[in-house]
Amino acid sequence: MKPESVSLHPLGTAAAPEPELLCIFGTGDLGRSLGLRLLQSGYRVVYGSRRPHSCGPLPQGAQVMSHAAAARSASLIFICVHREHYDFLETMAPHLEGKVLVDLSNNLKKDMYPEANAAYLQRLVPGAAVVKGLNTLSAWALQNGLLAGKQVYLCGNSAGAKQAVAEMATKLGLTVLDRGSLSAARELEDFPLQLFQEWRLPLRVAIGITAFFFFYLLIRDVIYAYVEQGKDISFRIMVSLANKVFPIVSLIMLSLCYLPGVIAAFLQLYRGTKYRRFPDWLDRWMLCRKQMGLVALGFAFLHAIYTFIIPIRYSVRHKLISLMKDNKTTPFYFDNTEAWATDSFYVLGILGFFFYVLLGLTSLPSVGGSLSWREFSFIQSKLGHLTLSICTAHGYIYGWNKFLKPSTYKWYTPPAFMLCLIVPSVVLVLKALLLLPCVDRTLTRIRQGWERTHPREEMGESKVTNL
Numbered sequence: 001m002k003p004e005s006v007s008l009h010p011l012g013t014a015a016a017p018e019p020e021l022l023c024i025f026g027t028g029d030l031g032r033s034l035g036l037r038l039l040q041s042g043y044r045v046v047y048g049s050r051r052p053h054s055c056g057p058l059p060q061g062a063q064v065m066s067h068a069a070a071a072r073s074a075s076l077i078f079i080c081v082h083r084e085h086y087d088f089l090e091t092m093a094p095h096l097e098g099k100v101l102v103d104l105s106n107n108l109k110k111d112m113y114p115e116a117n118a119a120y121l122q123r124l125v126p127g128a129a130v131v132k133g134l135n136t137l138s139a140w141a142l143q144n145g146l147l148a149g150k151q152v153y154l155c156g157n158s159a160g161a162k163q164a165v166a167e168m169a170t171k172l173g174l175t176v177l178d179r180g181s182l183s184a185a186r187e188l189e190d191f192p193l194q195l196f197q198e199w200r201l202p203l204r205v206a207i208g209i210t211a212f213f214f215f216y217l218l219i220r221d222v223i224y225a226y227v228e229q230g231k232d233i234s235f236r237i238m239v240s241l242a243n244k245v246f247p248i249v250s251l252i253m254l255s256l257c258y259l260p261g262v263i264a265a266f267l268q269l270y271r272g273t274k275y276r277r278f279p280d281w282l283d284r285w286m287l288c289r290k291q292m293g294l295v296a297l298g299f300a301f302l303h304a305i306y307t308f309i310i311p312i313r314y315s316v317r318h319k320l321i322s323l324m325k326d327n328k329t330t331p332f333y334f335d336n337t338e339a340w341a342t343d344s345f346y347v348l349g350i351l352g353f354f355f356y357v358l359l360g361l362t363s364l365p366s367v368g369g370s371l372s373w374r375e376f377s378f379i380q381s382k383l384g385h386l387t388l389s390i391c392t393a394h395g396y397i398y399g400w401n402k403f404l405k406p407s408t409y410k411w412y413t414p415p416a417f418m419l420c421l422i423v424p425s426v427v428l429v430l431k432a433l434l435l436l437p438c439v440d441r442t443l444t445r446i447r448q449g450w451e452r453t454h455p456r457e458e459m460g461e462s463k464v465t466n467l
């Protein structure tokens with residue numbers, strides 16, 4: 001029997017379609033990095049350049065031609081040229097008829113031009129479908145392949161054109177978010193200009209608290225010793241003073257993460273509804289809680305590291321050795337209470353830091369994303385308040401025997417650690433009030449949509465409707 005004929009070609013090779021050809025105008029930083037990434041994702045790339053023969057090194061495998069020739073060969077064109085040079089595209093308009101143009105341009109500052117770059121491009125080339133997007137990427141991220149899961153925005157008037165760009169972006173590993181029509185282009189162009197937007201408030205608060213406590217401690221510790229005792233202990237600025245400032249800032253910042261939640265709860269209780277907007281300042285505060293927490297964690301890290309180096313400092317070693325040499329060791333009786341206090345102080349510090357790190361880890365998108373909403377809110381709220389309680393207790397135990405000593409109040413001022421306990425204590429007391437069964441029940445009902453209507457408001461409203 002004759003055997004059945006078998007194809008000697010590997011499966012599907014003969015039928016494999018040629019990879020799609022994409023065009024890039026501009027052989028600058030962005031053009032080159034984007035081309036490289038597209039080639040690595042399996043596309044073919046053709047560059048359109050003013051100087052096809054002298055445009056410098058391009059990614060291996062890419063072709064380079066004049067703008068017109070490159071535009072003819074592809075249906076999707078990335079415009080990697082600064083807006084200032086877009087005018088050449090007007091003369092190119094006949095070659096760009098029916099093409100999808102991706103505008104990746106950014107400006108140096110907001111409102112530089114009366115219209116968005118993408119709208120300007122659409123006006124220059126009315127026959128093309130302009131899509132604004134990918135402009136939040138950087139040439140550096142493209143070059144180094146740091147794209148996985150990164151969110152990019154698109155907008156444009158043609159659904160088909162947006163679909164084509166979205167498919168390409170997904171293939172690069174990006175997550176695409178459609179922001180609607182081309183009228184959103186200005187908003188998209190403003191995104192890259194927002195420099196660390198969510199970090200500004202937390203950083204400003206952290207710098208403010210750090211500066212205040214640094215000078216407060218400088219006056220109380222260093223200047224006081226110089227003026228009252230004639231001692232120069234300015235070297236303490238480097239470690240002792242810094243290691244007092246860091247935990248203080250950390251604890252205050254941590255409590256500032258939980259204070260807006262507590263204020264919001266009281267506001268909801270007072271208003272008897274959750275359907276009224278919070279004041280703007282509270283909204284803004286709530287939105288930067290994660291950043292506040294991370295700044296707090298940073299300062300806690302510094303405190304932990306600084307604490308480790310204390311025993312190896314020159315001044316500490318000097319003090320110990322001179323005590324031993326002079327044989328001036330004062331009788332050192334064992335005090336059980338003191339032992340309990342110091343051990344508890346260290347243990348609370350360690351536990352507090354451990355929960356702090358746990359909180360920080362759950363704020364990472366990769367970890368937080370794997371948790372359900374209940375798990376996430378349990379960790380951020382219950383574990384958060386537990387961390388705050390432990391760290392506050394750490395602070396109280398630090399000063400347990402100092403509160404009543406007159407020598408603590410140099411120049412009639414309270415020590416810094418006492419001041420820093422005010423905000424966390426207030427937060428914890430308010431939180432404890434919210435946990436009272438009667439308050440908690442009402443708050444839970446409000447959060448489930450129940451509303452306490454004010455008879456006066458009702459009357460007012462009915463009066464208005466009667467008029």
Ligand SMILES: NC(=O)C1=CN([C@@H]2O[C@H](COP(=O)(O)OP(=O)(O)OC[C@H]3O[C@@H](n4cnc5c(N)ncnc54)[C@H](OP(=O)(O)O)[C@@H]3O)[C@@H](O)[C@H]2O)C=CC1
Nearest residue numbers: 026027028029030031049050080081082085105106138139
């Ligand atoms: N660099 C980045 O990380 C990012 C840049 N962008 C945006 O991408 C665009 C390009 O940026 P970038 O690549 O950094 O800039 P470059 O200055 O590195 O490159 C711009 C390219 O535009 C072309 N070009 C310059 N002048 C003209 C002209 N008169 N007419 C026609 N083409 C011209 C040139 O290519 P040729 O000589 O081949 O014609 C040049 O290489 C900008 O709008 C920028 O805002 C957006 C996101 C990130």
Ligand SMILES: [Fe+3]
Nearest residue numbers: 247303349394
């Ligand atoms: Fe501490």
